[in-house]
Amino acid sequence: MRINKKSLFYILLPLLAACNKDPYMPNGPATQIELSSNSTTYGNNNDADQKLSTIRYMTYNIHAANPPSQPDSTDIKAIAKVITDANPDIVFLQEVDKNTGRNKYSGDQAAAIAGLTKMNYSFFSSISYLRGLYGVAILSKYPLKSIRKYYLPKEQPDHEQRVLGLAVVDLPGVDSLVAAVTHLQHNSATSRVAQINEINSVMAGIKQPVLIGGDMNANPSATDFITAFDAGFTRTCTSGCSNTYSAQSPNTLIDYLAFRPATAFTVNSHNVINETYASDHLPVISELKINR
Template identity: 30%
Template sequence: MSAVRLVTFNLHHGVGDDGRHDLVRVARLLDDADPDLVCLQEVDRHFAERSEFVDQALLLAEALDRELAWSPSIDRPPTGGRSERRQYGNALLSRLPVLSSRVHPLPGGGEPRSALHARVQLGGGELEVVTTHLSSAAAADRAAQAAVVAGLPPAGLPGVVVGDLNADAAAPELAVLGERFADAWELAADRSDQSGRFSLRAGRGLTHPARRPRVRIDQVWVSPGVSVSGARVLDGSATSDHHPLLVELAVTPAARPSAAPGDAG
């Protein structure tokens, strides 16, 4: 059995509640959490002035000494005499070796959405990791997108689906996730959040908006073979409009099915 610390965090392109873009404080927050896996949403790579046209994914990977896997949801040509493509999407920063990664465009209208499906090496096996950011506009789009991401980790192997799902875990459009996965927040015996001790919202794992959280849209879903010992909502108010969610996982390895004749690895 392998212990894995995982953080999922909607970065809001590194802009905190003070309106400042500051990747240094993002890196400090994540470094203090000391996760093995960091699953990020709303990450800019040379995207716009709002993030000073920097490559946020690469800078954070280097600052934390993690391997980077990238999933652009938006990919546009350079602008204003710049040479880098303007990209925005999801990132995985991994202390564990990344064996493979693949980008999956998701259905739906409005802002383009994608999912990053990676396979990481554990001490005694592997873990399937899907990082995504579902539509904020329409429940029907979220339902279609959730159906895609729920089917990405192969059946019978330990896996997680994480990200900003823009709906409560009990929302009807996320029911397809509950058919294969369990909500890590509900499984965790030890959990804490950013609500005050006497708040009626305490213990609910609310993550957004960071200043006064009202909804639990940042989630981790785990397959059979992945247990949850703890879940904690960290304080991200200085770095984003979301709070990060940290989960402590224990992964029981499973044998990977043999490829059928003719299948590519």
């Protein structure tokens, strides 16, 4: 008997839920269930561990691991070092290649970075590219469960497909939250608003705390976008925030970390890391106090 991906997800869901507090995800089917290109190697069997009091998370557009100063090359180790040095619990990556053959590297970038940083990962493809895939990814020190992917709306048929990747993070001590990664349309303000509104709609069905990060391609002066974003999330920085792009000459802020609900966390710190070699974006990291 042939079982499709959607059916397989619902067969596996009770097994995923049994390992920890019930992972609650939105009602109804996701656009696509992503059951491949992910790993859960680290942090298993953590229910007897002490719950976390704080959590650190990062967003990083890695430019397909191509250092801007080194055309037609990749430096996976440089990306991994940025992450290792910052020591986040969860990382949201954008512009991630898988088997594309671009820049003389044909491997699975999410898997390679996860291996070097000793983190679990899930890759969420958005488009086919150069006989491979291109998209976003989540890295985590703790197991990733109930992995789901949603296609976001496009204003024009020729616009690049954008996605929302979700995963339940199995935290220590019978505890969990939902991690969400995205990368929004670069050349249409109305598409970005439609996409964040769709994300807000998905989030309305999630009862657990949510951490989100990504390259939103909108700066704080984009009033319509920021109004919609703030309707669904609390940003980790709202005033006096450092620019994130370009890494070599930062003149705009387009990379964000946020969370929901507002009462679930308190921002302990928010920093833009001044790393100018590995990518054309600067990584952003925040530490949150978990309110219990």
